[in-house]
Amino acid sequence: MLTLLTDYTLQNVMLGAALIGVISGVLGAFAVLRRQSLLGDTLSHAALPGVCLGFMVAGAREMTSIMAGALVTGVIAALLMLALVRHTRLKVDAGLAAMLSLGFALGVVLLTWIQRQGGAAQAGLDSFLFGQAAATTRADLYPMLVLVVLALVAVGLLWKPLKLMTFDPTFAAVAGLPVHWLDRILTGMIALAVVTGLQMVGVVLMTAMVIAPGAAARQWCGGLRGMVLLSGAFGAFAGVSGGLISALAPGLSTGPVVVLVATAIALVSLLIAPHRGLLPQWWRRRHRRSHTSTDRILLTLYELAREHGNWRYRVEQGAVDAFYGMLTEPQLTDLHARGLVVPAHHMPDEGPHWQLTDAGVEHAAECARRRSRQRGRLE
Amino acid sequence: MISLASPTVAILLTGMLVGVSAALLGSFLVLRGNSMLADAISHSILFGIALAWLLTGQTTGPVQIAGAALSGVLAVLLIETLTRTRRLRDDAAIGLVFPALFSIGVLLINVFARDVHLDEHTVLLGEIGFVWLDTLTLGGVELPRATLAMAVMLALDAVFVLVFYKSLKLATFDPDLARALGLAPGLVFYAHLSLLSGTAVAAFDAVGVVLFVTFVVVPPATALLLTRRLSTLIAVAMLIAAASAPIGYGVALWLDVSIGGSMALATGPFLAAAYAWRRWQTARRRRVRPVQPASSASA
Amino acid sequence: MSELGPDIREPHEPGLALHVEDLTVSYDDRPALWDIDLNIPPGVMAGVVGPNGAGKSTLLKAVLGLVPLSAGHVRLFGYPYRNQRRRVGYVPQRSSVDWDFPTTAVDVVTMGLYGKLGWLRWPGRRERDLALRALDEVGMEALADRQMSELSGGQQQRVFIARALVQQPDILLLDEPMAGVDATTERSIIDILGRLRSEGRTIIVVHHDLQTVQRYFDWLVMLNVRVIAAGPLDAVYTPRNLRRTYGGQVALLDAGGEATDESAHANATH
Numbered sequence: 051m052l053t054l055l056t057d058y059t060l061q062n063v064m065l066g067a068a069l070i071g072v073i074s075g076v077l078g079a080f081a082v083l084r085r086q087s088l089l090g091d092t093l094s095h096a097a098l099p100g101v102c103l104g105f106m107v108a109g110a111r112e113m114t115s116i117m118a119g120a121l122v123t124g125v126i127a128a129l130l131m132l133a134l135v136r137h138t139r140l141k142v143d144a145g146l147a148a149m150l151s152l153g154f155a156l157g158v159v160l161l162t163w164i165q166r167q168g169g170a171a172q173a174g175l176d177s178f179l180f181g182q183a184a185a186t187t188r189a190d191l192y193p194m195l196v197l198v199v200l201a202l203v204a205v206g207l208l209w210k211p212l213k214l215m216t217f218d219p220t221f222a223a224v225a226g227l228p229v230h231w232l233d234r235i236l237t238g239m240i241a242l243a244v245v246t247g248l249q250m251v252g253v254v255l256m257t258a259m260v261i262a263p264g265a266a267a268r269q270w271c272g273g274l275r276g277m278v279l280l281s282g283a284f285g286a287f288a289g290v291s292g293g294l295i296s297a298l299a300p301g302l303s304t305g306p307v308v309v310l311v312a313t314a315i316a317l318v319s320l321l322i323a324p325h326r327g328l329l330p331q332w333w334r335r336r337h338r339r340s341h342t343s344t345d346r347i348l349l350t351l352y353e354l355a356r357e358h359g360n361w362r363y364r365v366e367q368g369a370v371d372a373f374y375g376m377l378t379e380p381q382l383t384d385l386h387a388r389g390l391v392v393p394a395h396h397m398p399d400e401g402p403h404w405q406l407t408d409a410g411v412e413h414a415a416e417c418a419r420r421r422s423r424q425r426g427r428l429e
Numbered sequence: 430m431i432s433l434a435s436p437t438v439a440i441l442l443t444g445m446l447v448g449v450s451a452a453l454l455g456s457f458l459v460l461r462g463n464s465m466l467a468d469a470i471s472h473s474i475l476f477g478i479a480l481a482w483l484l485t486g487q488t489t490g491p492v493q494i495a496g497a498a499l500s501g502v503l504a505v506l507l508i509e510t511l512t513r514t515r516r517l518r519d520d521a522a523i524g525l526v527f528p529a530l531f532s533i534g535v536l537l538i539n540v541f542a543r544d545v546h547l548d549e550h551t552v553l554l555g556e557i558g559f560v561w562l563d564t565l566t567l568g569g570v571e572l573p574r575a576t577l578a579m580a581v582m583l584a585l586d587a588v589f590v591l592v593f594y595k596s597l598k599l600a601t602f603d604p605d606l607a608r609a610l611g612l613a614p615g616l617v618f619y620a621h622l623s624l625l626s627g628t629a630v631a632a633f634d635a636v637g638v639v640l641f642v643t644f645v646v647v648p649p650a651t652a653l654l655l656t657r658r659l660s661t662l663i664a665v666a667m668l669i670a671a672a673s674a675p676i677g678y679g680v681a682l683w684l685d686v687s688i689g690g691s692m693a694l695a696t697g698p699f700l701a702a703a704y705a706w707r708r709w710q711t712a713r714r715r716r717v718r719p720v721q722p723a724s725s726a727s728a
Numbered sequence: 729m730s731e732l733g734p735d736i737r738e739p740h741e742p743g744l745a746l747h748v749e750d751l752t753v754s755y756d757d758r759p760a761l762w763d764i765d766l767n768i769p770p771g772v773m774a775g776v777v778g779p780n781g782a783g784k785s786t787l788l789k790a791v792l793g794l795v796p797l798s799a800g801h802v803r804l805f806g807y808p809y810r811n812q813r814r815r816v817g818y819v820p821q822r823s824s825v826d827w828d829f830p831t832t833a834v835d836v837v838t839m840g841l842y843g844k845l846g847w848l849r850w851p852g853r854r855e856r857d858l859a860l861r862a863l864d865e866v867g868m869e870a871l872a873d874r875q876m877s878e879l880s881g882g883q884q885q886r887v888f889i890a891r892a893l894v895q896q897p898d899i900l901l902l903d904e905p906m907a908g909v910d911a912t913t914e915r916s917i918i919d920i921l922g923r924l925r926s927e928g929r930t931i932i933v934v935h936h937d938l939q940t941v942q943r944y945f946d947w948l949v950m951l952n953v954r955v956i957a958a959g960p961l962d963a964v965y966t967p968r969n970l971r972r973t974y975g976g977q978v979a980l981l982d983a984g985g986e987a988t989d990e991s992a993h994a995n996a997t998h
Contacts, residue, residue, distance in 0.1 A: 087520040088465050095639065134650075138707050139828040139877070144650045147464035151643035152697045158554055158640065158690030159681075166685045179553060180535060254472070254553065254639075258528030265521045302539050306532030313529040320516055328514060335757075353981045354763065366750060366799035373980060375757030396750075397740070397801045399808060460829060515756065596847060599839050603825045606891075609792045609818050610843030611810070657830050657875045 063183040063250070063297050066191055067289030067308065070247040073198045074256070075263035075285025076205060077243045079278045080236060082264035083216050088143075089128065089237065090260030092150040094244040094253045096127030098157025101178050101248065102164055111175070113190045117197070117245045124241040127153045157253075181252035181305035183293050190249055197246050201239050205278070212236065213274050250293065252305040259285065262312035269323035288312035335376040344381045345417050347374070348390055351406055352414035361411050364394040364403040385410070439561035439573040441675055444692045446579035447632045448670030450586045451644035454625045456663045459649040461601045465520070466505065467645040469527040470622065471629045471638035473504035475534030475552050478630065483541055489563075489574055494582075494630045501626025502619065504530055555637030555689040578631040586624050590663075593617060598659060636689035643693035644670050647700050654703040669699045742806030745770040745899050745930035746791065751800035753783070753790050760786045762953050762980050764800070770898075773921060773931045775945035777938065779974050782952045784934040785821065788901045792818055804899060813843055817892030819902040822885055827877050833887045834859050834872040840891040862894035863887070866920055882913030889920060899930040906937065918944055941965065952978045 074090075081087055097120035104119025105111060131145040140148075161175060177185055205212065215222040215232050223229045240260060247256045267281035292308030321329050350373060355363040370378045382404055385391045390410035394403040406414065458467055477500025481493040504526050511522035534552075560575040567577070590597065599607040600614035607614040625645070632641045652665035677692030684691075741747040748766040752759055761783040768774050776784050789795045791802050793809045804812040817840070837859035838851045845851060863869045866886040876884060885905055892900055900921075906914045921931050935941065941948065941961075948964045950956040950973040957969040972978070 082518075082521050085518050085520055087518070087524040091465075091468065091524060134704065137711070138654055138704065140650055140653065141462050141464075143462050143464040144459050144646060144653075147468055147642060147646040148650050148700060150468060151639060151646060152694065152700070154639045155643050155690045155693035155697070158637075159684075159686045159694055162687035162690065163684060176550070179550065255528050255532060257524050258532075261521055261524035262528075265517055265525055269516060303535055306535040306539075309528050309532045310536070313525060313532075316525055320511075320514065326516055328516070350981065357763075357981070366752070368797070369750065369752040369763060369799035372752045372754035372757075372759045372762070372798040375754075399801055400750075400799065460826075462826070592848060595842050595845065595850065598831075599842050602829045602831065602836075603820070603839070605789075605792075605794055605820055605824060606818065606839065607842075608794055609813070609816075611813050612842060612847070653830065657877075658832065658835075659830050662830050 058188075059184060059186075060294070060297050062186045062188055062191060063293040063304075064290050066186045066194060066250055067183065067293035067304075068286045069191070069194045069198045069289075070243075070250060070259065070308075071263070071285030071287065071289030072282045073201050073246050073285075074243040074259040075267070075282040076278050077201060077236075077240050078260040078262075078264035078285070079267060079274075079281040080212065080216055080264075081240055081260055082268060083274075083277075084236075086237075086240075087261045087264075088146050088257070090240055090244055091257035092127055092131060092146045092153070093124040093237075093241045094248070094256035095150040095157075096153025097121075097124040097241075097244060097248060097256075098154055098178065098253050099123045099160050100157075101175060101253070102157060102160035105164060105175055106160075113249070114193050116178075117193055117248070120245045120248055121238075121241055123153065124244060125238055128237050128241065154253075177252070178248050179252050179254055180303045181248070181250045181255070181308075183250045183296055183304035184300075186250060194246050194249075197242050201242050204235070204239060208232070208235070216274065250289075250304050251308055252303075255305040255309045258309040258312060259288070262309070262316040263288065266312075266316040266319040269319040269326045272325075284315050285312070288315060336380075344384050344388075345413075347378055347381045348385055348406075348410060348414050349417050349421075350374075351391065351404060352411065352418065355406055355411075362405055364396050364405050366396065366400055367402045367404060368400075370404075390414075436558075436561045439576055440557055440688060441678055443557060443560050443573065443576045443579055443635045444674030444678065444688070445671045446576065446583050447636055447641065448644045448648070448674050448692070448696075449667045450579065450583040450628050451632070451641055452648040452666040452670035453583075453586050453590060453663060454621065454628060455645035456649040456652070456659075456666050457597055457601050457621060458625070459646060459653065460659075460662075464646045464650075465523055466508075466622065467625065467642045468639075469504050469508065469523050470501035470626050471633075471641050471645075472527040473530040474498065474501045474626060474630050474633065474638060476500045476530040476537075477503075477534075478552060478633065479534040479537040479542070483537065488634065489578060491581075494578065494627055497630040498623060498627035500530060501629060502623050505619070505622050551637070552633055553637050553639060554687065555633060555635050555640060557635045557689045557692070560635055575631070575635050579628075579635070582624075582628045582631045586628060589620065589624055593620070597621065636693060640689050640693035643696055644673075647693075647696040648673070651696070651700045651703045654700075654707050669696060673699070739806030740801075740803050741767070743770075744768065744803070745772075745805060746932065747803040747806075748787075748791070749800055749802075751787075751790060751802065752798040753786050753795055754798050755786075759798070759953060759980065761790065761951075764951075764955050766949060766955055766958055768930065768932065768947065768949075768958075770805075770930050771925065771928050772947040773925045773933070773945050774947035774949060775933050775935045775941055776949045776951055777935055777941060777973070778951035778956075782973075784951055785903050787951065788818070788903055788932070788934060791901060792816070814895065815898040817895045817897030817900040819885075819888050819892045819900070819905055821903045822881065822888065822908065824903075827884060829876065831876055832873050833868060833876060833879065833883075833890075834863060836876060836887050837862050837890045837894050840894040844895070858894050859890070862890040865893055866890045867916060882909040885909050885913065885917065886920075889917065893920075893924075897929065899932070900924065902931070902933045904934050904936060906935065906940075938970075954978055954980070 081090060100119035100123030101116050104116035108115035127149040131149040134140050134145040135142050211227050211232055215229060219229060244256045247259055251259055263281045263284035266284050267277045271277040271280055288308055288311040292311040293304060296302045296304040296307040321327055324330055351365050354365050355361050390407060390413055391404045392407055394405040396403050458464055474497050477497030478488055481496040482488050485493060487493050507526045508522045511517050512519045560573045563574045564571050565574050596612045596617050599612060600617045604614040629641050648666040648669040651669055652662045656662045656665055673695035674692050677695035678688060681688040681691035744767050746768040748764055751761055751764040753761040778784055790797055838855050841855050860869060860872055863872050866889055868886050905917055925931050946961055948961045949958040950969055952973050956973045957964045
């Protein structure tokens with residue numbers, strides 16, 4: 051293991067993957083909050099022609115020019131998308147999908163053109179589709195590092211306006227912020243994140259790196275600062291562990307492994323995050339029992355019956371569920387076992403109903419008296 | 430005599446069939462504002478194609494197409510499920526689901542199908558130049574397999590749209606009314622996406638999944654800028670797609686580049702032209718009638 | 729009568745155009761409508777008013793089966809909606825559809841007949857004629873072949889009403905038809921609805937403008953998650969009810985009942 055960690059290639063892979071994870075996580079947090087998740091998809095597919103152009107200009111597989119090319123075509127595609135949406139009746143989804151697929155088609159055409167012209171030299175370009183971590187050299191890392199530092203500094207400097215724009219663009223505009231420019235800067239920065247990841251994750255899957263960490267962090271944090279930090283951390287973790295796995299198991303493309311780790315983080319967050327998680331929510335719904343006593347539910351049936359002027363009023367279980375925002379069947383079954391309510395039916399297109407028994411009415415009235423006495427003492 | 434298995438005919442015919450069927454189904458997708466679902470579905474079928482290949486050793490054939498198409502429907506189901514939890518917006522759900530399914534597909538191929546003819550690059554880019562090599566003989570006629578598969582899918586798509594045109598139209602324009610009138614828009618939606626998924630599977634070895642998205646989205650988007658009637662829109666979209674195939678083929682031969690990529694890219698100029706025409710129209714209208722408000726056109 | 733309660737094929741309250749009982753609808757664990765009882769007789773023009781988030785649109789959607797019900801049932805002339813589709817017309821909020829959809833006014837009106845045509849039949853000459861007649865009723869025949877996106881908000885709204893009229897509904901549900909239309913259109917919409925009512929149809933309108941309530945309606949439903957008051961306009965439209973409807977959040981269950989507990993208890997033991 052120790053020799054593995056000192057392995058030169060592996061060090062490059064892990065460093066690179068961490069950089070990608072941080073930048074896409076941090077910027078992806080903004081994209082997810084601003085409902086621009088799929089912008090990353092368009093930017094990354096449309097980066098392919100830029101990769102080819104960068105290669106053609108430099109005449110070799112030279113990272114700086116390739117990244118510059120990718121950035122330029124990605125941003126051009128995003129601008130064309132905005133123009134389409136602003137000036138025609140096409141919606142954002144159509145604009146995104148059109149620029150994504152046309153950009154990619156152009157990339158494929160250029161890729162094959164280079165292939166026919168240059169012969170062997172193109173071998174490296176193919177790897178931009180799915181990413182090939184093992185091909186990462188130390189020299190590739192420097193432009194990535196520069197981009198990451200640039201992006202982080204920009205986020206730091208523009209923190210307040212970006213925050214305002216993310217939560218309330220209208221207010222930001224009213225407050226006199228240059229919203230259009232901030233919009234473009236943020237789009238450009240997301241393009242930067244995408245470009246950083248092309249080498250290792252590839253154009254096809256980079257979109258997931260922008261979305262998954264942000265979506266995961268959203269489940270854990272309410273505030274923007276925490277979310278951005280956590281998103282960056284999730285991204286870095288996904289990058290490093292995915293890079294490591296694909297390096298240890300040769301033959302597995304890096305991009306898919308990294309993406310699956312990031313997706314797994316997002317799914318786990320969706321399930322277990324304390325406040326928004328689905329499992330905690332389900333658990334709370336099931337077990338709010340300790341807070342919601344069966345007596346309170348009996349009292350609700352009693353009050354409903356009184357409102358309807360009929361102690362034999364049949365209350366539908368769905369109504370009680372809606373009232374408490376949880377499933378009340380356990381409590382109702384409990385009340386049934388105590389002989390205070392009995393199951394009933396009403397209309398054929400309705401669900402199960404419950405009806406107070408004489409003992410139930412008596413017990414509920416007793417509870418109501420006790421509660422009003424308590425309230426009286428408090429006042 | 431022209432044989433259907435001659436390279437030029439097979440390539441052109443396949444390209445046009447892909448374009449026309451994609452544009453036909455894509456029209457409703459673009460109008461519904463779900464264009465990115467085309468992207469999601471077409472990426473997700475890689476998972477199904479890889480699974481179908483693992484189970485049957487084949488990537489073509491009706492069973493394989495139907496099976497792989499299910500993974501496209503699975504993607505839509507997963508996206509809907511994630512959205513329904515209200516923890517994610519639909520765009521984030523789309524962006525979470527399809528890369529994951531695509532990744533699983535790539536890894537399955539990495540692990541089990543190395544050095545076999547199925548590889549992720551073909552799925553992504555297609556090899557329409559080779560469709561004429563894989564033929565089968567039907568009633569004494571030699572047919573390229575991919576062309577036949579596309580023809581069958583187009584026939585299915587056309588029958589579906591013709592029979593359910595009304596329901597598709599209302600489900601796209603006003604799903605609430607469709608439901609209130611008992612026209613099951615949800616069912617229509619899934620049937621439509623299942624067919625789109627099947628068409629994508631049949632098309633993948635010709636143009637690849639991403640280029641398929643071009644044909645689904647760009648011709649209908651172009652037609653939307655040019656026409657004001659649904660039936661015309663669909664016809665124009667299909668025409669643009671059909672015209673893009675030979676244009677793209679010619680360019681591909683001339684420059685010696687990817688045929689599929691070139692065919693898909695050929696839809697681009699149509700969109701650009703339609704956009705320019707729209708802009709010019711608006712500018713002219715503004716010059717002719719500077720102040721008249723649109724709402725007072727009649728009384 | 730089975731032990732499950734009355735048979736669904738038996739009419740329940742057939743004398744009422746709309747009968748809603750014990751209706752609860754919830755979104756996100758929170759009731760949007762809570763324990764609604766509502767009866768609207770045939771031939772009235774009823775307004776549904778209440779503050780934002782009172783559940784007005786949800787009520788219409790629940791009647792049309794567009795949202796799942798947590799509890800309760802809805803009957804139209806005695807039967808559930810799915811048996812009465814043909815008799816109900818619905819005019820959704822104008823903002824609920826994409827007006828850039830490539831279609832013409834007469835085309836949109838024809839859509840109202842899609843339910844009657846069923847899954848397979850195509851609209852033909854007859855349907856077009858019916859649609860043109862409906863457009864004529866709302867004064868829009870001249871613009872029948874206009875693109876929807878070229879029409880003004882008020883014209884779009886009238887096309888939507890024509891789409892409901894073409895179904896010849898006995899009961900018509902409209903969701904904020906006056907929202908965003910000019911005064912002339914509003915007057916003509918009210919004229920159309922008044923004419924329909926005089927033909928004996930029942931009109932139920934979700935409305936947001938309290939100033940016109942007394943002029944437009946003869947029946948009123950005041951809604952704020954619960955039904956605050958419902959009945960003939962004069963009996964219901966009181967300052968007290970207005971205060972209760974618009975005076976902020978309404979408790980789902982009256983907490984002020986403790987004082988009567990003794991008497992309630994006495995009743996219960998009888």
